[in-house]
Amino acid sequence: MSFAAAADVGLVGHNRGFGAALEFARKAARHTCPLLIVGETGTGKDQVARLVHALSPRADGPFVSLNCAALPDSLIESELFGYERGAFTGAGRSYAGRFMAADHGTLFLDELGDLPLASQAKLLRAIEHGEVTPLGSTRPRKVDLRIVAATHQPLEAMVREHRFRQDLFYRLNVARVHLPPLRNRRDDILELAAHFMEPLRRTQEGARVGWFDASALNRLLGHVWPGNVRELRNVIEAIFIDPPDGPITERSLPSYLTHAEGWEDRGGGAAGEEEVDERQRILDSLCATHWNKSAAARKLRWSRVTLYRKMARYEITPARGA
Numbered sequence: 001m002s003f004a005a006a007a008d009v010g011l012v013g014h015n016r017g018f019g020a021a022l023e024f025a026r027k028a029a030r031h032t033c034p035l036l037i038v039g040e041t042g043t044g045k046d047q048v049a050r051l052v053h054a055l056s057p058r059a060d061g062p063f064v065s066l067n068c069a070a071l072p073d074s075l076i077e078s079e080l081f082g083y084e085r086g087a088f089t090g091a092g093r094s095y096a097g098r099f100m101a102a103d104h105g106t107l108f109l110d111e112l113g114d115l116p117l118a119s120q121a122k123l124l125r126a127i128e129h130g131e132v133t134p135l136g137s138t139r140p141r142k143v144d145l146r147i148v149a150a151t152h153q154p155l156e157a158m159v160r161e162h163r164f165r166q167d168l169f170y171r172l173n174v175a176r177v178h179l180p181p182l183r184n185r186r187d188d189i190l191e192l193a194a195h196f197m198e199p200l201r202r203t204q205e206g207a208r209v210g211w212f213d214a215s216a217l218n219r220l221l222g223h224v225w226p227g228n229v230r231e232l233r234n235v236i237e238a239i240f241i242d243p244p245d246g247p248i249t250e251r252s253l254p255s256y257l258t259h260a261e262g263w264e265d266r267g268g269g270a271a272g273e274e275e276v277d278e279r280q281r282i283l284d285s286l287c288a289t290h291w292n293k294s295a296a297a298r299k300l301r302w303s304r305v306t307l308y309r310k311m312a313r314y315e316i317t318p319a320r321g322a
């Protein structure tokens with residue numbers, strides 16, 4: 001990955017699994033196929049979506065985002081597809097909607113797993129036909145954009161439980177970036193901490209803050225980080241509310257960090273990383289060969305049987321028609 005490009009949108013980290021995910025995102029950025037970014041809350045999905053847009057041929061076009069969890073079901077469709085004046089009570093003027101606003105650019109659908117089932121069907125139609133029909137209109141409008149979607153929810157399981165449409169899942173799961181949780185990339189914690197401290201050090205008070213002492217370092221490196229990078233950023237900001245003069249000790253850390261039990265590494269972290277790497281390599285080869293599994297298997301120097309076995313293991317679903 002060109003880390004310079006990642007740094008352009010403020011992405012920091014040299015962990016192998018994270019680097020492999022960014023590398024795949026960078027490659028996928030050049031294509032127009034939809035991209036699905038998965039990862040726990042606070043792992044950087046929004047940031048990666050912006051990176052993909054910035055590196056894409058549509059970089060000069062708009063980047064428009066919609067958080068599917070932030071709107072009530074009744075408003076999602078009018079927000080996505082727009083409406084005509086008088087389409088419903090209160091529609092005093094027409095509204096183009098986010099799809100049209102993202103024309104020639106990227107539409108980022110955050111928290112895709114929260115999109116209501118009825119809207120999922122309309123979204124699929126809009127993607128497949130490249131057109132949207134605003135509420136209250138019968139005239140479809142052409143739109144040319146790239147969809148990047150993100151979710152922290154297990155979409156495969158939601159498909160099995162009929163909570164997410166299988167056809168939309170297949171349409172969006174063509175290229176997938178998995179961002180590892182911070183607990184599986186603890187080698188990035190200190191670099192990220194330094195990154196978040198840098199602007200805070202620019203004040204007179206902040207400039208006197210030193211680095212973490214040994215006990216504070218233990219706390220940082222041993223914490224589970226359920227809120228991932230966002231939680232780490234918040235912890236750093238909290239330290240600078242009443243900044244210490246000199247090294248940062250345990251006393252400067254939020255109390256929940258020093259009272260919580262540390263995370264027991266049972267070897268899962270390293271294995272998790274390797275798995276993320278392998279999954280990315282498989283997706284990379286499949287995307288590069290347009291999901292031709294014989295060609296992808298050759299690229300990976302595996303037999304087709306091995307590729308099928310690994311695809312099943314990592315729940316990699318073939319794109320429709322592949």
Ligand SMILES: Nc1ncnc2c1ncn2[C@@H]1O[C@H](COP(=O)(O)OP(=O)(O)OP(=O)(O)O)[C@@H](O)[C@H]1O
Binds near residue numbers: 011012013041110152
């Ligand atoms: N690799 C990184 N380098 C620097 N900052 C990062 C990185 N990853 C995440 N952040 C920062 O952490 C915060 C959360 O990131 P972001 O909003 O992209 O996460 P997310 O996965 O989209 O979260 P959510 O699922 O809750 O929407 C942001 O302030 C972002 O700038």
